[in-house]
Amino acid sequence: MTQRRRPTIHEVAKVAGVSISSVSRALNGNTSNADMVARVNAAVRQVGYVPSVVAQSLKTRHTGQVAFAMEDIGNAAYLEMVRRIQPALRDQGYRLLLHSTGADVENELGVLASLSQNYVDGLILCPLRVTDRHVEALRQTAVPVVVIGLLPDDVPVDNVRADSRVGARLAVEHLAEAGARRIAFIDGPLDTVPGRARYDGYRRGLASAGLAAADDQTDELVRFTDFQFEAGRQTARELLTAHPDVDAVLGANDLIAMGVLHALRELGRDVPGDVRVVGMDDTPLAATSFPPLSSVSLGSADRGRIAAELLLRRLDGDDAPPERVTVPPSLTVRESSR
Amino acid sequence: MTQRRRPTIHEVAKVAGVSISSVSRALNGNTSNADMVARVNAAVRQVGYVPSVVAQSLKTRHTGQVAFAMEDIGNAAYLEMVRRIQPALRDQGYRLLLHSTGADVENELGVLASLSQNYVDGLILCPLRVTDRHVEALRQTAVPVVVIGLLPDDVPVDNVRADSRVGARLAVEHLAEAGARRIAFIDGPLDTVPGRARYDGYRRGLASAGLAAADDQTDELVRFTDFQFEAGRQTARELLTAHPDVDAVLGANDLIAMGVLHALRELGRDVPGDVRVVGMDDTPLAATSFPPLSSVSLGSADRGRIAAELLLRRLDGDDAPPERVTVPPSLTVRESSR
DNA sequence: CAGGCAGCGGGAAACGTTTCCGGGGTGGCT
DNA sequence: AGCCACCCCGGAAACGTTTCCCGCTGCCTG
Numbered sequence: 001m002t003q004r005r006r007p008t009i010h011e012v013a014k015v016a017g018v019s020i021s022s023v024s025r026a027l028n029g030n031t032s033n034a035d036m037v038a039r040v041n042a043a044v045r046q047v048g049y050v051p052s053v054v055a056q057s058l059k060t061r062h063t064g065q066v067a068f069a070m071e072d073i074g075n076a077a078y079l080e081m082v083r084r085i086q087p088a089l090r091d092q093g094y095r096l097l098l099h100s101t102g103a104d105v106e107n108e109l110g111v112l113a114s115l116s117q118n119y120v121d122g123l124i125l126c127p128l129r130v131t132d133r134h135v136e137a138l139r140q141t142a143v144p145v146v147v148i149g150l151l152p153d154d155v156p157v158d159n160v161r162a163d164s165r166v167g168a169r170l171a172v173e174h175l176a177e178a179g180a181r182r183i184a185f186i187d188g189p190l191d192t193v194p195g196r197a198r199y200d201g202y203r204r205g206l207a208s209a210g211l212a213a214a215d216d217q218t219d220e221l222v223r224f225t226d227f228q229f230e231a232g233r234q235t236a237r238e239l240l241t242a243h244p245d246v247d248a249v250l251g252a253n254d255l256i257a258m259g260v261l262h263a264l265r266e267l268g269r270d271v272p273g274d275v276r277v278v279g280m281d282d283t284p285l286a287a288t289s290f291p292p293l294s295s296v297s298l299g300s301a302d303r304g305r306i307a308a309e310l311l312l313r314r315l316d317g318d319d320a321p322p323e324r325v326t327v328p329p330s331l332t333v334r335e336s337s338r
Numbered sequence: 339m340t341q342r343r344r345p346t347i348h349e350v351a352k353v354a355g356v357s358i359s360s361v362s363r364a365l366n367g368n369t370s371n372a373d374m375v376a377r378v379n380a381a382v383r384q385v386g387y388v389p390s391v392v393a394q395s396l397k398t399r400h401t402g403q404v405a406f407a408m409e410d411i412g413n414a415a416y417l418e419m420v421r422r423i424q425p426a427l428r429d430q431g432y433r434l435l436l437h438s439t440g441a442d443v444e445n446e447l448g449v450l451a452s453l454s455q456n457y458v459d460g461l462i463l464c465p466l467r468v469t470d471r472h473v474e475a476l477r478q479t480a481v482p483v484v485v486i487g488l489l490p491d492d493v494p495v496d497n498v499r500a501d502s503r504v505g506a507r508l509a510v511e512h513l514a515e516a517g518a519r520r521i522a523f524i525d526g527p528l529d530t531v532p533g534r535a536r537y538d539g540y541r542r543g544l545a546s547a548g549l550a551a552a553d554d555q556t557d558e559l560v561r562f563t564d565f566q567f568e569a570g571r572q573t574a575r576e577l578l579t580a581h582p583d584v585d586a587v588l589g590a591n592d593l594i595a596m597g598v599l600h601a602l603r604e605l606g607r608d609v610p611g612d613v614r615v616v617g618m619d620d621t622p623l624a625a626t627s628f629p630p631l632s633s634v635s636l637g638s639a640d641r642g643r644i645a646a647e648l649l650l651r652r653l654d655g656d657d658a659p660p661e662r663v664t665v666p667p668s669l670t671v672r673e674s675s676r
Numbered sequence: 677c678a679g680g681c682a683g684c685g686g687g688a689a690a691c692g693t694t695t696c697c698g699g700g701g702t703g704g705c706t
Numbered sequence: 707a708g709c710c711a712c713c714c715c716g717g718a719a720a721c722g723t724t725t726c727c728c729g730c731t732g733c734c735t736g
Contacts, residue, residue: 006454006456006480008691008692008693009692009693009694010692018715018716019715019716019717020692020693020694020716020717021694021695021696021715021716021717021718022714022715022716024693024694024695025694025695025714025715028694030695031714031715032713032714033713033714033715036714036715050454050455051455051692051693052396052455052456052691052692052693053455053456053457054392054395054396054401054456054457054691054692054693055396055691055692055693055694055721056692056693056694057392057693057721058390058392058393058396058691058692058693058694058720058721058722058723059692059693059694059695059720059721060693060694060721061721063392065435065457072421073411073417073420073421073424074417074421079411079412079417082411082436083410083411083412083438086411086436086437086438087438087440090437090438095435095437095457096435096436096437097403097433097434097435097436098420098424098434098435098436099433099434100421100424100425100428102425116344116388117388117389117390117391118344118390118391118392119391119392119403119433142344229622229625229626255626258626259626261628262626262628265628284623285622285623285626287567288567288593288596288597288600288623288627289626289627289628290599290600290603290627290628346721346722346723347722347723347724348722356685356686357685357686357687358686358687358722358723358724359685359686359687359688359724359725359726360684360685360686362723362724362725363684363685363724363725366724368725369684369685370683370684371683371684371685374684374685389722389723390721390722390723392721392722392723393691393721393722393723393724394722394723394724395691395723396690396691396692396693396721396722396723396724397690397691397722397723397724397725398691398723398724399691
């Protein structure tokens with residue numbers, strides 16, 4: 001470990017016998033003299049020069065970095081997004097910073113605030129909730145931001161949305177069409193954005209299938225719990241015991257739906273013979289479960305890709321008005337509801 | 339969008355009526371005069387000053403950033419690592435850069451080379467393979483590196499390893515103990531590091547259980563395929579048809595093992611009654627499958643945590659000799675082999 | 677009472693680039 | 707052949723910090 005100080009542009013200049021301005025120009029392609037370029041390159045190789053991106057950032061006022069902030073990278077939906085975002089950014093020479101904010105909203109706001117420290121040129125944000133303080137912070141950012149998720153219409157920020165309401169409705173309609181009449185719904189917490197939207201979609205689906213009056217508020221077949229496997233299992237067991245006539249269950253995500261499948265198995269009910277099951281998010285879990293789980297894809301990968309594209313456009317200097325893209329959901333039917 | 343230029347330390351100094359040195363000292367806690375601190379803080383709030391981390395980095399020669407490089411964040415093992423690494427680093431004030439290198443070895447070397455651009459203070463690397471060029475690059479890095487995975491003993495770099503050979507052996511011994519006599523193994527490609535190690539572990543397990551002579555090379559119950567669900571399913575179907583007397587199957591990862599479960603179900607064999615199944619990696623898939631899949635955990639989360647700790651120690655200035663930590667595997671027994 | 681020392685604050689340099697500006701040389705046009 | 711214009715290259719400033727160094731003030735001590 002020699003710990004020699006890294007060579008700077010000055011040493012290159014000395015070795016090449018030219019000025020530092022010429023070195024900089026040669027390296028950035030702002031010179032036409034082939035001889036100069038050759039000499040500089042030779043010197044660069046000789047001293048083993050590598051530019052300092054920090055110094056470049058200070059001077060050029062951009063860092064080549066973009067942050068992606070979400071609750072938890074362990075969540076399959078966010079994971080899919082990262083898998084698309086990272087290569088897209090890398091291809092354009094941007095590095096990706098990952099911020100897992102956890103369930104803490106303060107952390108989220110902290111990320112937004114830290115944008116002012118200008119270590120990134122842009123941000124893709126998946127907010128858990130959107131509070132007034134979020135909106136305030138979003139209005140004031142110095143760098144472009146793309147928000148994935150629901151956002152009030154008057155916030156001037158690029159926005160990519162899934163439509164989980166339509167997604168849930170799609171699932172319900174599919175189940176009804178397959179002959180189900182008593183369709184239960186196990187949702188996540190109602191005070192989350194997706195929990196709320198999926199609930200609304202479920203109700204609309206019932207109404208459009210003629211299975212419930214639009215103003216029916218009894219919700220006897222609806223349960224709210226966490227977006228987790230065990231939660232789904234427990235809740236499903238309870239629900240199915242209380243209502244043995246249920247002939248279909250929609251889980252608000254694949255984990256819940258997996259829990260439902262387990263509960264049904266424990267209760268000795270056949271899937272899809274006795275009860276049909278559909279999940280949401282269409283994660284890898286769905287394809288490998290038994291029976292393979294029908295699931296509503298909310299296009300996480302697409303949302304990630306589109307967010308990256310929008311951000312790259314902004315970084316490229318585009319100052320068109322903020323865009324609002326909604327990615328349509330799609331239902332993948334597998335055996336669990338066939 | 340006012341796009342006003344961000345205030346610098348100079349404006350704070352002007353507003354507070356002090357010098358920029360005093361502002362810097364006050365903000366970094368290097369001043370004892372409470373009055374000064376108060377005035378500076380007031381001025382900071384008044385002008386809305388936020389320090390530029392880029393300028394700070396240039397001056398202080400560290401960036402507060404650490405990179406994590408692996409093949410694909412979609413891989414459950416890497417994902418678990420990130421989930422531990424990120425909070426650990428964040429708690430110490432470091433930001434995390436994510437590099438998905440893909441299957442391309444050049445990309446990996448590129449990441450190593452880019453360390454010289456000093457936009458990070460350290461790196462955690464999960465190399466796919468370790469070539470001479472890797473070793474060379476690792477010897478020359480200017481910043482601390484921690485490698486997760488197998489590394490030649492003479493490379494002077496902190497190293498965290500799993501022991502998938504022992505892991506596979508553990509699984510085989512467990513199956514033998516449960517009464518299995520004809521234990522099959524569906525491995526990934528033999529020319530990958532884990533494929534090779536798991537194969538060795540399988541053979542040792544058989545030998546130690548007295549189910550095969552140590553020099554038996556027939557491998558009639560071994561198959562090599564990809565580390566994927568469909569591959570595991572197809573291969574298992576073929577294997578189980580050719581050898582109906584197989585009473586246990588070890589899958590080289592959970593995806594393969596899930597494929598095995600599906601194949602067994604299609605063939606009408608009961609799990610674990612007729613055939614016991616064990617997977618490896620202990621991903622979320624294992625707990626939610628049916629029946630729940632026994633799986634060998636290779637301690638991805640622990641490896642991530644330990645790697646982060648080692649790196650943080652280096653960043654803290656520790657220059658003890660490189661450390662080599664091996665995380666022991668552990669078997670989680672679930673219904674599929676009970 | 678005077679001198680010295682400690683501590684605080686200001687000026688300025690430095691980190692490693694990019695880029696503006698200006699001077700000198702060359703080539704082309706008149 | 708002379709003049710003008712353009713092209714190249716070098717010098718220097720600037721990006722926004724931190725920190726070294728030095729001078730000043732005030733207090734304590736001899």
